[in-house]
Amino acid sequence: MTVTAEVERAVMVLRRGGLVAFPTETVYGLGADATDDEALTRVFAVKGRPADHPLIVHLAKASELTRWGSDVPDSAQALAAAFWPGPLTLVVSAGPAVSRVATGGHETVALRVPAHPLALELLEAHGVPIAAPSANRFGRVSPTSAAAVVRDLGGDVDLVLDGGSCAVGVESTIVDCSGPDVRVLRPGAVTTAMVAEVLGGEVGTGGATPAPGTLATHYAPVARVETVDAAAMAERATRAVADRCRVGVLGLAADLDRSLGPDEVVTLGAPRDGVEYARVLYAALREADALGIDLVLAVPPPADGIGVAVADRLRRAAAR
Ligand code: TXA
Ligand code: MG
Numbered sequence: 001m002t003v004t005a006e007v008e009r010a011v012m013v014l015r016r017g018g019l020v021a022f023p024t025e026t027v028y029g030l031g032a033d034a035t036d037d038e039a040l041t042r043v044f045a046v047k048g049r050p051a052d053h054p055l056i057v058h059l060a061k062a063s064e065l066t067r068w069g070s071d072v073p074d075s076a077q078a079l080a081a082a083f084w085p086g087p088l089t090l091v092v093s094a095g096p097a098v099s100r101v102a103t104g105g106h107e108t109v110a111l112r113v114p115a116h117p118l119a120l121e122l123l124e125a126h127g128v129p130i131a132a133p134s135a136n137r138f139g140r141v142s143p144t145s146a147a148a149v150v151r152d153l154g155g156d157v158d159l160v161l162d163g164g165s166c167a168v169g170v171e172s173t174i175v176d177c178s179g180p181d182v183r184v185l186r187p188g189a190v191t192t193a194m195v196a197e198v199l200g201g202e203v204g205t206g207g208a209t210p211a212p213g214t215l216a217t218h219y220a221p222v223a224r225v226e227t228v229d230a231a232a233m234a235e236r237a238t239r240a241v242a243d244r245c246r247v248g249v250l251g252l253a254a255d256l257d258r259s260l261g262p263d264e265v266v267t268l269g270a271p272r273d274g275v276e277y278a279r280v281l282y283a284a285l286r287e288a289d290a291l292g293i294d295l296v297l298a299v300p301p302p303a304d305g306i307g308v309a310v311a312d313r314l315r316r317a318a319a320r
Helices: 003-015 037-047 062-068 074-083 117-126 146-156 192-199 230-242 274-290 307-318
Strands: 020-022 029-033 056-058 088-094 108-112 173-176 183-186 224-227 247-250 266-269 295-298
Touching: 003 020, 003 029, 003 117, 020 117, 020 146, 029 037, 029 056, 029 117, 062 074, 062 088, 062 108, 074 088, 074 192, 146 274, 224 307, 230 247, 230 295, 247 274, 266 274, 274 295, 274 307, 295 307
Parallel strands: 056 108, 088 173, 224 295, 247 266, 247 295
Antiparallel strands: 020 029, 088 108, 173 183
């Protein structure tokens, strides 16, 4: 089947009110027609997600921002022009056409144009926005491959489009443009500095009311996760092995090279830089569970660029 035939099939599934998992450059999404309340309700049920936790509505192109958002401020327009298609989600006032099931009953909506050819082909062919949270059960690690979606959601999704491994690997940056000042609610590949540069000023982080992706207990594997300094790794790993833990380690190659600890320790990932760290992070956490690892010891990357987002997700995985 050509990609196009597969996309046609996906559109038929969406029109019938079905759920289609699809790749984006960040992570895989669990998609439903954003105007179909029944299908959207099923997304919440399949994810096991509370009904007041809003979904991201994916658009085919930036020009749709003003159709699905209302009173869209200049800041959102400028950010869309700079980063769409791309790993950036904009929160703006919801237009009347937006389903309040998708927004979790909120009067704001999260919008994004993903930078993945298959996602864009699907959005274009469907002709209507697609609401999609990450295609994992609530609180679990986001999938970065089609196989990970199938393993997590199985028969609860009607069709999975396979677009290979996600290039970015962590969820989009969420920027709230709906209030008096612009705030970054979730760090991602589009950094706070990049947002500030486009807007020509300082940008705050964190929101007045935390969004669900910002719960402390998110993005967690079954294994316990602990963040450690590179210098403390060997000692911590040795102690855990002595306590009969199956230990997996994750960190920049330069940090892990210094000392891994005992032989029994499994290396889950040793990326060369922050960008590669983001790309392998969720696969490494899933691998830990597949291997029956009890404890993941992770050395966070330096907090610059996408490293901020990686450190953020590790902190949340560890907070469980
Ligand atoms: O990269 C991504 O953003 C992926 C791909 C599939 O696009 N999607 C994703 O969706 O991560 P999800 O549902 O796992 O996370 C959506 C986040 C949640 O933290 C939610 O709180 C926030 O978006 N969000 C959605 N609508 C919002 C709103 N109106 N105000 C504030 N936050 C909102
Ligand atoms: Mg998610």
